[in-house]
Amino acid sequence: MEKLREKMDKIRLVAEEANDKIAELTAKVKALEQENLAKEQQISSLSYQNQTLEEQNEKLEKSLQEAKGAADQGAQHGTEVDTLTRKLQLLEEEAEEADKNLRETTEKLRLTDVKAEHYERKVQSLEAERDEWEKKYEVVSEKLKAAEDELVKIQQELEGL
Known part of the structure; x- marks a missing residue:
């Protein structure tokens, strides 16, 4: 029985060591589960931040493309303005x-108008002078005709004498 007791003591000792080991491993499991939970929460948080950053990145890329387009258009407008x-x-x-x-041309036209007026006055003056000469000619022609008629009469009288 003593052997049995020794075996039982050994078994108890092994059982206690096993219980201690189980308690230690249970504590490690709990610690690892909590660490795992914290990491899952961190992963979830980082995933959300990543998604938010990707959305912001997409918005910024769109804004950048729009800004580039506006810059190109601005440069094109600048070229058109130039x-x-x-x-x-x-x-x-x-x-x-x-x-x-x-x-x-206006000055030349004005000078031409002045010259035209001058020549029109000169033409009017010459026409008046011509008219006067024509009247004088008619008067002289009439006097000449009268003198010729008189000369013819005198010649007829002289011939008749």
Whole structure:
């Protein structure tokens, strides 16, 4: 019986060691389960943060594309503005040249009008002088005709004598 007792003591000792080991392993399991739970919560939190960051990233990429598009469009508008500015400058220069030509043409036209008025007065004067000469011619022609008639009469009288 003593052997039995020794075996029982050994079994008890083994059982106690096994119970201690079980308690230790149970504590480790609980600690690992809590650590696992904390890590799952951290994974869940990080997954949510990752999803939020991906959404923000997508929004930022869209904004970046829109900004690039706006920048390209702005550059294109800038080029168009430069082109239109050059065209406007050319048109202004052409307008100034046309205005200068118009002033010169207007001045020439004014001088032409002055000359035309001068020549019209001269023509009127010459026409009046011509009319006067024609009247004088008619008077002289009438006097000449009268003198010729008189001369013919005198010649007839002289022949009749």
